[in-house]
Amino acid sequence: MKDSTIGSWLAELGDRTPTPGGGGAAALLAATGASLVGMVSSYTTGGKWADREADMLAVKAESDLLREQALALAAADAEAFAAVGAAYGLPRATDEDKAARRTAIQAALRGAAQPPAEVGRVATRIVELADGLVERGNPNVVSDVAVAASSAAAALESAIVNIEINVASIKDAEVADGLRATVTELTGAIERARGIVERVREGLRG
């Protein structure tokens, strides 16, 4: 994903191919939010920002890492998604086949819920970093804090539906409950992201 051009990756996303799909898009949304957090922190160094420069350099370094993690999760998502397809494609001639296939499908579905859960965790951290930039970041780029929060919120919402479409087929109640708890956590981060956008907009209205 990282080495694809934006034009060709988005064209592939729009085609009838299993990947890239919504999982890759969620990762891209998170990576975009991470970059914007990095940009705002980069504009809050030197001169009158000397008092917070150390913090801002730390935010920049962390945002670079979060961006890389998000992009790596796109690949993990594609692999996990392929494993689900492979499991559904297993033979079902005998009862033994069928039982093995069911087990394989369940394992693959559990695996496929992990990358979106991770994208959600990355996006949650981006929201936390953006939150600290609304008041402390360079006000010339405060609109970019809101764009970061909006991108992260979209990544979170995407992660949630990507988890929920798997949960619908997962039979292990404990695993399903664990994933539902993750969804609840991610929902809290969406609310926080929306609060950031509101605060930025109030500031712009003066």
Add this chain to the structure above:
Amino acid sequence: MKDSTIGSWLAELGDRTPTPGGGGAAALLAATGASLVGMVSSYTTGGKWADREADMLAVKAESDLLREQALALAAADAEAFAAVGAAYGLPRATDEDKAARRTAIQAALRGAAQPPAEVGRVATRIVELADGLVERGNPNVVSDVAVAASSAAAALESAIVNIEINVASIKDAEVADGLRATVTELTGAIERARGIVERVREGLRG
């Protein structure tokens, strides 16, 4: 933008450079939403979808166009943003200079509000197309309809803050009111996008 790799574009977005910035990110969010609408329509052709194939091919063609428009708007945004910087850089030695500079800044700010307004219009259309796919699209990819709507909502929210940061400096009341009216329209499209995500999630919960 289209020919940059995803990795290098996002790294530049995160750097202390005027562009790409929040305007380019908004365009990328809209383009991502357009691609996902295209993907869902591509999965709703042939076989049991024969009854709606013509509609879906039209959605696919329009989504391809919207994606290209969004990507082109990233370039328009960067140009308009550069023009604002150039206007602020004009000489202000004499009163005449100052007056000319003020006029140039105001013209550049009005120009800079146009690409985000256009990104907002593209994203609004993506939301309309996604809305039609919640019930009519292939249910195997219904989560991607929600990801499309989330991406478009983030593009809309980003367009809004990008407009509002300009409106704060625009002195022509009529122009400012026109832009505020655009913001109100785009806000309506965000609500619609959130409704799409809710409907998809209700469907997944069964």
